[in-house]
Amino acid sequence: MIGSIPKATAQRISLYLRQAEMLRDQGQTTVASEQLAAAFGLTAAQVRKDMAHFGQFGRPGVGYRCEELIAQLRRILGTDKVRSVALVGCGNLGRALASYQGFEKRGFRIVAVFDSDLQKVGKQFGRHIVQDIVKLPFVCRRDSVHLAILAVPASAAQDVAEQLVRAGIQGILNFAPVSLEVPAEVSVVNVALSVELEQLGLAVRLKQELQHSKPAGDERSRGPTAG
Amino acid sequence: MIGSIPKATAQRISLYLRQAEMLRDQGQTTVASEQLAAAFGLTAAQVRKDMAHFGQFGRPGVGYRCEELIAQLRRILGTDKVRSVALVGCGNLGRALASYQGFEKRGFRIVAVFDSDLQKVGKQFGRHIVQDIVKLPFVCRRDSVHLAILAVPASAAQDVAEQLVRAGIQGILNFAPVSLEVPAEVSVVNVALSVELEQLGLAVRLKQELQHSKPAGDERSRGPTAG
DNA sequence: CTATGTGAATCGATTCACAGCC
DNA sequence: GGCTGTGAATCGATTCACATAG
Numbered sequence: 357m358i359g360s361i362p363k364a365t366a367q368r369i370s371l372y373l374r375q376a377e378m379l380r381d382q383g384q385t386t387v388a389s390e391q392l393a394a395a396f397g398l399t400a401a402q403v404r405k406d407m408a409h410f411g412q413f414g415r416p417g418v419g420y421r422c423e424e425l426i427a428q429l430r431r432i433l434g435t436d437k438v439r440s441v442a443l444v445g446c447g448n449l450g451r452a453l454a455s456y457q458g459f460e461k462r463g464f465r466i467v468a469v470f471d472s473d474l475q476k477v478g479k480q481f482g483r484h485i486v487q488d489i490v491k492l493p494f495v496c497r498r499d500s501v502h503l504a505i506l507a508v509p510a511s512a513a514q515d516v517a518e519q520l521v522r523a524g525i526q527g528i529l530n531f532a533p534v535s536l537e538v539p540a541e542v543s544v545v546n547v548a549l550s551v552e553l554e555q556l557g558l559a560v561r562l563k564q565e566l567q568h569s570k571p572a573g574d575e576r577s578r579g580p581t582a583g
Numbered sequence: 584m585i586g587s588i589p590k591a592t593a594q595r596i597s598l599y600l601r602q603a604e605m606l607r608d609q610g611q612t613t614v615a616s617e618q619l620a621a622a623f624g625l626t627a628a629q630v631r632k633d634m635a636h637f638g639q640f641g642r643p644g645v646g647y648r649c650e651e652l653i654a655q656l657r658r659i660l661g662t663d664k665v666r667s668v669a670l671v672g673c674g675n676l677g678r679a680l681a682s683y684q685g686f687e688k689r690g691f692r693i694v695a696v697f698d699s700d701l702q703k704v705g706k707q708f709g710r711h712i713v714q715d716i717v718k719l720p721f722v723c724r725r726d727s728v729h730l731a732i733l734a735v736p737a738s739a740a741q742d743v744a745e746q747l748v749r750a751g752i753q754g755i756l757n758f759a760p761v762s763l764e765v766p767a768e769v770s771v772v773n774v775a776l777s778v779e780l781e782q783l784g785l786a787v788r789l790k791q792e793l794q795h796s797k798p799a800g801d802e803r804s805r806g807p808t809a810g
Numbered sequence: 811c812t813a814t815g816t817g818a819a820t821c822g823a824t825t826c827a828c829a830g831c832c
Numbered sequence: 833g834g835c836t837g838t839g840a841a842t843c844g845a846t847t848c849a850c851a852t853a854g
Contacts, residue, residue, distance in 0.1 A: 359792045364845060366785060370778040374760060388813065395762050400813090401847060408815060416814040416853045433781050434788050441780070452679035453776070458760055462777040464784075503783060527787040529780055533601060533685055535622050535805050541794060543786040543808045545779050549680070550689040551597040552774050553668070553756055554660050556730060557691075558593060559770040560754040561661050565586045567768065578762050581770045591823060615835065627835090628825060635837060643836040644832040812854085820847070831836080 358432055365406045371396050372406070373429040380422040388419035397578055435463030440499055442525070444516055445507035446471040446479075446486055449531055453507055454482045464503070468495050472512065489516070493523040502526045510534045585659055592633045598623050599633070600656040607649040615646035624805055662690030667728045669752070671743055672735035673698040673706075673713055676758055680734055681709045691730070695722050699739065716743070720750040729753045737761045 389403040513532035616630040696711040740759035
């Protein structure tokens with residue numbers, strides 16, 4: 357059912373949702389495929405194909421109703437209900453993530469913060485008190501936590517990931533620059549900050565190489581210009 | 584020349600580099616396609632195709648020489664020389680990014696930190712002193728800064744991005760959850776933290792849907808299990 | 811007349827299978 | 833024997849073009 361959504365489409369759902377919410381907040385009640393496409397450097401046809409996978413709720417001559425679209429996309433992402441998340445690792449990055457407002461706004465709630473460093477356990481951390489990581493299984497079961505954010509040093513990442521798995525976590529958002537080895541039934545999404553920066557550097561180089569041949573126009577573009 | 588590298592391949596270069604460096608540090612002198620593939624959930628054939636784009640320096644019966652591979656990948660990414668980066672925005676996230684060691688390790692050096700909030704200007708910030716954002720054009724030109732990390736609130740992002748463009752920045756790593764509108768000659772890579780979390784949630788849902796049908800084995804996997 | 815939904819065509823990326831080299 | 837490099841085949845995603853609905 358939602359499993360039939362192509363991978364490429366799935367990766368765009370979040371973008372459509374964000375844009376639809378933005379337009380709704382600006383007072384629009386409907387949005388055309390053309391308009392969604394422009395925001396991310398896609399084509400209108402591509403957007404319509406994607407939408408068709410979610411069921412057909414576009415009105416020819418009008419577009420998609422923002423509210424309907426938002427509700428539908430949230431249902432697919434599973435963020436129509438608030439989901440609990442555990443944060444592991446209280447370094448600089450962990451601190452920033454713990455206080456990041458964006459997660460709450462989009463249906464995720466950090467319900468507990470852990471660290472394996474006993475020096476940090478018991479300390480206040482935003483609105484949380486840092487807990488010993490051995491409490492993880494108990495808390496995850498008690499509070500139905502299925503997702504975890506892993507913000508520990510690379511050297512500790514694999515070990516902590518295994519503790520997360522044993523605690524029953526089903527998905528790990530991994531900020532450590534290592535590839536985690538986990539059982540097949542656990543999902544991992546890697547956010548490698550320096551990889552993103554490398555991709556940016558490469559995109560800049562490629563663009564310059566291109567513009568050596570064809571002299572540039574002056575158009576404005578939007579969306580990831582780096583692929 | 585490097586422009587002929589397919590998009591999909593380009594996105595894997597950083598991963599190969601990371602893995603090659605890790606294996607080298609563990610004492611390996613060569614690495615086989617099979618081994619690189621396993622680390623990220625790819626196939627060996629795919630890795631070999633990718634490598635072929637970088638020029639043929641694999642040895643049949645042996646594999647790829649780690650040092651050679653690392654040097655080549657760094658050259659393509661442009662991180663064989665250290666590149667200067669400006670950081671704009673000194674909130675929680677900016678603070679974490681400023682002190683993030685991973686950037687330095689991979690050839691990027693944050694040479695200046697800016698904020699538009701005059702309360703913050705002049706304050707110490709890691710090893711940097713926060714500068715007024717109006718100094719940006721001067722500093723970028725003086726220090727040949729072509730890349731910037733944008734870690735300001737969503738409401739300020741577009742405005743600051745335009746200042747970056749006017750200052751001569753060619754690439755923006757954007758942490759604000761908005762799609763920036765920039766001239767075509769400027770590259771943008773978006774890192775949307777809540778989008779990543781949404782993708783993780785979706786991946787978990789999809790995996791469960793699958794496992795309702797086919798009962799699971801006990802294999803271990805690596806690499807992004809979320810596409 | 812405007813904008814969706816969709817088959818058909820195109821494009822690109824992955825997988826297969828094997829010849830050639832160490 | 834082991835592993836690369838690569839054409840051929842397959843698979844998936846994007847683009848095109850148009851019939852259809854409001």
